[in-house]
Amino acid sequence: MTFSIHPEQLQQNLTAVLGNQVSKVELALGEVTVTVPAANYFSVMQTLRDADACKFEQLMDLCGVDYSTYADKGTEGPRFCVVVHLLSLSLNQRVRVMVLCPDDDLPLVDSVNVLWNSANWYEREAFDLYGIVFEGHQDLRRILTDYGFIGHPFRKDFPISGHVEMRYDAERARVIYEPVSIEPREITPRIIREEKYGGLH
Template identity: 50%
Template structure:
């Protein structure tokens, strides 16, 4: 059986200029790839007899806002023929589009739309790059590090206007009941009714 190190060396040897780094950690093979070479690398991983990564499991994004190229685009592939997995990573920024993998795996369609919707990552050559999970007219990208945890607007149905309305987020702290039993507040050391649990026996 081919080890992950041998497989990584084989891929690196075949795609020397495209694969910039190969690492094995926690039982996972990870390839760092030049962004402009992502489609040739993915095609090679799918078609090479020693790879046969014919199944695209996922495409996701990671945000590192302190970097010039703030996004990692991460592809997870599976070879059911060889019972192997591989992770492929590239770097990009907010303006530079990544070549769409839809031509290699049609399943990349909605994965890339999700990455665009959540991070604002652009994919050139995508057949229908538009938001997938958020509402029409949504502002911002929810999985970027600077996006507020509470969001920018809240949505509710207004019975008087008989339509959905968008309003700025309002946190009504004055109406919260701090009973210290809510999981948001944490559980106190001594619960009501347990007052006698820690007392020494009074019976003598």
């Protein structure tokens, strides 16, 4: 049976192995997070997979993040980020890796699909929902939305009702796209939006 090392030891091991290739190796709530510049992302991920102190054989999850509203909280920096969770079965340890996309207009990072096959559909999902481009991905195309879909629905500036709607037209015997016909409606509960709702003061 393999016992996991303490998070503090994992933090020290990763700091020693990765050195100045990464921006920081943080420990919070018992979890280690490695933040890496986009330029070093692929080489760091390869090291995390292959180095003796790491051996992260499995990519468990990869997702996009849109930090566009964080400026409201006083946080500055790039808008888009890719977050990856890795697992080492042989050493029984986990790590989170964060890489910020340097260009908000064209969020782009390297693909890690050649390192872990499981990254394939995760990267396609992040491309589809956030518009993050994974350079080197062999088949980067939409995976959840329709091929004719406009925009990226998990971006925080994407309208709730979307831009177009799709339906099957029986007369034309094909699928057609039309402007959204859904009327926006008030979704805030009355108890919140009405000052004296139900006689409450």
